[in-house]
Amino acid sequence: MKTIDNSSRRSFLRQAFGAGALVLGARVLPTRALAALETAVFSPNVFVGIKSDGTVLIVAHRSEMGTSSRTMVPLILADEMEADWKRVKIEQAIGDEKYGDQNTDGSHSVRSFFSVMQECGASARSMLEQAAANQWSVPVSQCKATLHQVVHSPSGKKLGYGELAAAAAKLPVPDKSKLIFKKKSEYRYIGKDLPVYDLSDITHGKAVFGMDAKVDGMVYASVEHSPVLGGKLLSFDDKEALQVPGVSRTVEIPAFKPPHAFQALGGVAVIADNTWSAFQGRKKLKVSWDPGPNASYTSSEYKQQLQATARKPGKVVRNVGDVDKGFAAATKILEADYYVPHLAHAAMEPVVAVADFRDGKCTLWAPTQNPQAVQDTVAAAVGIDKKNVICNVTLLGGGFGRKSKPDYCAEAAILSKQLGKPVKVVWTREDDIHFDYYHSVAALYMKAGLDQSGKPVAWLQRSVFPSINSTFALDVKSGSAGELGMGFTDTPYALPNHRAENGEAVNHVRIGWLRSVANIYHAFAVCSFADELAHAAGRDPKDYLLDLIGPPRLVDLKAQGVDYPNMGPIEQYPVDTARLRKVVELVAEKSGWGKRRLPKGHALGIAAHRSFLSYIATVVEVAVSPAGKISIPRVDMAVDAGMIVSPDRVRSQFEGAAVFGASLALMGEITATAGKIDQSNFNNYPVVRMNEAPLETRVYIVESDAPPAGVGEPGVPPFAPALCNAIFAATGKRIRELPLSRQKLV
Amino acid sequence: MITLKINGSPRQFDGDPEMPLLWYLRDVVGLTGSKFGCGMGLCGACTVHQDGVAIRSCVTPVRGVVGKEVTTIEGLSNDSHPLQKAWEALNVPQCGYCQVGQIMQAASLLKQTPKPTDKDIDDAMTGNICRCGTYQRIRAAIHLAAKEKA
Numbered sequence: 027m028k029t030i031d032n033s034s035r036r037s038f039l040r041q042a043f044g045a046g047a048l049v050l051g052a053r054v055l056p057t058r059a060l061a062a063l064e065t066a067v068f069s070p071n072v073f074v075g076i077k078s079d080g081t082v083l084i085v086a087h088r089s090e091m092g093t094s095s096r097t098m099v100p101l102i103l104a105d106e107m108e109a110d111w112k113r114v115k116i117e118q119a120i121g122d123e124k125y126g127d128q129n130t131d132g133s134h135s136v137r138s139f140f141s142v143m144q145e146c147g148a149s150a151r152s153m154l155e156q157a158a159a160n161q162w163s164v165p166v167s168q169c170k171a172t173l174h175q176v177v178h179s180p181s182g183k184k185l186g187y188g189e190l191a192a193a194a195a196k197l198p199v200p201d202k203s204k205l206i207f208k209k210k211s212e213y214r215y216i217g218k219d220l221p222v223y224d225l226s227d228i229t230h231g232k233a234v235f236g237m238d239a240k241v242d243g244m245v246y247a248s249v250e251h252s253p254v255l256g257g258k259l260l261s262f263d264d265k266e267a268l269q270v271p272g273v274s275r276t277v278e279i280p281a282f283k284p285p286h287a288f289q290a291l292g293g294v295a296v297i298a299d300n301t302w303s304a305f306q307g308r309k310k311l312k313v314s315w316d317p318g319p320n321a322s323y324t325s326s327e328y329k330q331q332l333q334a335t336a337r338k339p340g341k342v343v344r345n346v347g348d349v350d351k352g353f354a355a356a357t358k359i360l361e362a363d364y365y366v367p368h369l370a371h372a373a374m375e376p377v378v379a380v381a382d383f384r385d386g387k388c389t390l391w392a393p394t395q396n397p398q399a400v401q402d403t404v405a406a407a408v409g410i411d412k413k414n415v416i417c418n419v420t421l422l423g424g425g426f427g428r429k430s431k432p433d434y435c436a437e438a439a440i441l442s443k444q445l446g447k448p449v450k451v452v453w454t455r456e457d458d459i460h461f462d463y464y465h466s467v468a469a470l471y472m473k474a475g476l477d478q479s480g481k482p483v484a485w486l487q488r489s490v491f492p493s494i495n496s497t498f499a500l501d502v503k504s505g506s507a508g509e510l511g512m513g514f515t516d517t518p519y520a521l522p523n524h525r526a527e528n529g530e531a532v533n534h535v536r537i538g539w540l541r542s543v544a545n546i547y548h549a550f551a552v553c554s555f556a557d558e559l560a561h562a563a564g565r566d567p568k569d570y571l572l573d574l575i576g577p578p579r580l581v582d583l584k585a586q587g588v589d590y591p592n593m594g595p596i597e598q599y600p601v602d603t604a605r606l607r608k609v610v611e612l613v614a615e616k617s618g619w620g621k622r623r624l625p626k627g628h629a630l631g632i633a634a635h636r637s638f639l640s641y642i643a644t645v646v647e648v649a650v651s652p653a654g655k656i657s658i659p660r661v662d663m664a665v666d667a668g669m670i671v672s673p674d675r676v677r678s679q680f681e682g683a684a685v686f687g688a689s690l691a692l693m694g695e696i697t698a699t700a701g702k703i704d705q706s707n708f709n710n711y712p713v714v715r716m717n718e719a720p721l722e723t724r725v726y727i728v729e730s731d732a733p734p735a736g737v738g739e740p741g742v743p744p745f746a747p748a749l750c751n752a753i754f755a756a757t758g759k760r761i762r763e764l765p766l767s768r769q770k771l772v
Numbered sequence: 773m774i775t776l777k778i779n780g781s782p783r784q785f786d787g788d789p790e791m792p793l794l795w796y797l798r799d800v801v802g803l804t805g806s807k808f809g810c811g812m813g814l815c816g817a818c819t820v821h822q823d824g825v826a827i828r829s830c831v832t833p834v835r836g837v838v839g840k841e842v843t844t845i846e847g848l849s850n851d852s853h854p855l856q857k858a859w860e861a862l863n864v865p866q867c868g869y870c871q872v873g874q875i876m877q878a879a880s881l882l883k884q885t886p887k888p889t890d891k892d893i894d895d896a897m898t899g900n901i902c903r904c905g906t907y908q909r910i911r912a913a914i915h916l917a918a919k920e921k922a
């Protein structure tokens with residue numbers, strides 16, 4: 027549901043675009059945001075303007091954390107509008123519900139806004155053509171917008187966009203149904219590889235990240251939190267802290283009220299005139315805490331509980347045929363327990379925010395994936411109306427889901443209100459790892475029955491994990507349909523008897539989305555187990571996988587009674603096994619599956635997974651040294667993400683996903699002891715470095731006219747199982763628990 | 773009061789000489805190109821040059837660079853260093869946060885080893901984390917810059 031509106035009266039745009047500017051807006055109501063916006067009063071939203079000097083201003087309303095949304099979403103508009111990219115200036119939007127969804131999460135920037143950007147671009151183009159036709163008194167059909175100017179074809183007369191802007195602004199915005207869109211063959215930028223907007227600023231150290239934000243009169247804060255979630259501050263002694271040069275005072279931040287959601291955790295802030303003094307002062311604080319009930323949380327015990335639950339029947343979330351009958355008829359039964367620990371996001375930029383509370387308004391500068399959530403969270407934290415929270419979005423030094431949760435912004439706002447001056451809250455790396463919203467720990471139980479020929483006649487899978495919903499509600503024990511729909515209730519295999527169950531788990535830490543979310547543990551178990559079955563059947567894993575996926579078809583989960591949210595309209599984005607088959611076949615061919623001669627100790631593993639509406643198949647080549655050391659010489663990935671805006675940026679996301687996947691598979695593990703997180707920095711929460719990363723990742727993009735799907739996340743899930751399947755092929759050792767650093771291969 | 777030389781210019785500092793160079797550069801001088809990633813010398817985001825050699829500014833107190841030439845990304849080149857050109861030609865950055873440290877580390881490598889092998893690159897660059905995972909392109913960009921320079 028999208029409509030276009032003339033919105034030239036928006037005052038902030040007048041400021042941004044100058045008088046006489048042509049301003050177009052679109053009312054945007056992507057399905058994802060529908061519920062949130064239904065009751066909202068809609069102001070027209072604005073995405074594009076032209077200045078009289080011809081500069082085209084395009085608003086980037088999505089956050090930039092490395093996926094290139096800030097460039098590629100505006101680029102769609104520029105292309106449709108026939109703007110010259112060299113004369114486009116990108117303006118980063120503040121948080122404002124007028125833009126529709128701004129939560130740069132869930133791999134949907136292009137997916138949700140492709141057609142919105144096209145509509146805005148086509149409207150602008152058509153109004154400029156009309157303005158030129160009026161000026162020349164010729165039919166508009168003879169006027170064509172081409173690269174920042176309108177040309178009168180018969181006479182060759184030309185008018186630049188800047189010259190036409192004022193006249194175009196007086197015209198009515200065309201009805202959406204009247205818009206004519208460029209043909210794919212006419213695209214100027216889409217499908218080409220343009221560099222990202224901020225490239226040169228990044229390489230020259232001029233790009234402004236949250237960590238770089240600075241405002242006049244700002245002080246710096248470092249906050250001591252309860253080491254255990256929900257612990258109570260008993261007392262603190264700041265005498266020594268206050269003696270540290272540069273430290274001015276300490277401030278107590280009240281504890282959150284459960285459920286914690288995005289509230290500030292609470293604690294004691296040390297205020298100083300520079301970051302380092304704040305850190306030093308904090309080390310001198312003496313704080314005593316009552317750790318509270320979450321002190322019962324110890325990962326080694328919790329793991330056993332999860333695994334015990336997974337061994338017992340759970341709530342049935344998908345049921346096809348009759349697995350019990352299937353098992354009774356099977357000639358071979360396989361069972362396996364899989365386990366994936368908590369993970370931390372560990373973006374290179376620890377969370378940080380600047381807030382300036384004055385005159386009943388709070389202005390923030392923050393590396394946030396979700397500036398509207400910043401508005402809501404800060405408004406509640408300092409007791410003002412959401413519209414008085416102005417959230418400026420800086421570049422993000424990585425996000426991976428962590429920076430969708432603005433607890434750190436609330437901290438800065440609370441402190442600024444209390445101190446009456448701008449405050450920058452800087453988390454140390456230790457804070458970032460100790461107080462993350464962790465990727466959920468999960469235990470899975472898998473059971474299959476094979477017939478004489480090795481075909482699966484029954485397949486049972488159980489998933490047990492503390493749910494992200496526990497962030498927002500108390501007493502949550504079951505997985506949400508959204509989490510279960512990430513690779514668990516949507517397993518696209520052709521199985522006559524298939525049952526999926528979810529067991530209960532209680533949460534003790536903050537849990538949150540991390541790049542590809544529940545797909546990580548679900549794909550690990552499902553894609554590894556598929557490989558186990560192939561070997562049990564004595565068949566080639568790729569051939570077996572194709573048989574499991576079965577014939578090309580649309581999997582109708584609704585008909586199977588599955589509560590399956592999908593991530594987009596199911597009519598537009600069905601679960602299409604033809605596309606999954608195709609990426610498997612493509613990656614097999616390109617990787618030389620079954621054909622490539624490999625050195626001793628090397629082997630290939632394969633996995634395929636649909637997530638964020640994209641279809642990915644991955645082949646990992648592993649090398650295991652005689653001492654059991656793992657290296658990854660090559661990764662091949664076939665990607666069907668529908669229509670692509672920038673092939674190079676898609677490739678880079680998948681190259682990055684291979685490294686992210688390698689980190690979690692090889693060494694990613696967060697554990698707790700008595701409620702306190704054991705890891706603290708890159709020494710004990712290592713991530714992959716250059717010498718451990720896949721040496722080469724090759725990405726093959728399937729040409730597609732299907733609607734655009736996700737790119738940032740879906741490369742991650744198939745990586746770990748493909749790697750572990752390769753390890754099995756190389757060593758005969760089946761890996762069912764991550765990370766690999768815990769396993770002995772020889 | 774101590775005197776430091778940052779990107780060719782002398783600067784006086786009368787604060788705590790134990791303050792790490794990183795925070796002096798960022799909070800006192802206002803040169804924010806060098807980044808904070810770990811504060812323990814584990815990630816390389818804060819890499820600058822001391823007399824042309826890469827150091828971790830987060831674990832180097834300002835007193836330690838008295839009498840030395842400190843170069844940050846802001847002073848690496850007048851316009852573009854061959855590495856910056858190579859980085860742009862290959863579209864290396866994703867989020868970009870680590871990239872200044874990567875470029876400073878690579879610049880130090882090329883100064884000592886103008887034609888690095890893959891092994892040389894691994895050895896020099898392993899202290900620089902890129903959580904976005906741009907390692908493959910970093911490697912290619914270093915090779916490209918080495919080729920262009922020769």
Ligand code: FES
Nearest residue numbers: 809810813816830
């Ligand atoms: S911030 Fe200096 S090495 Fe990480």
Ligand code: FES
Nearest residue numbers: 867868870902904
């Ligand atoms: S580009 Fe994001 S950490 Fe390297």
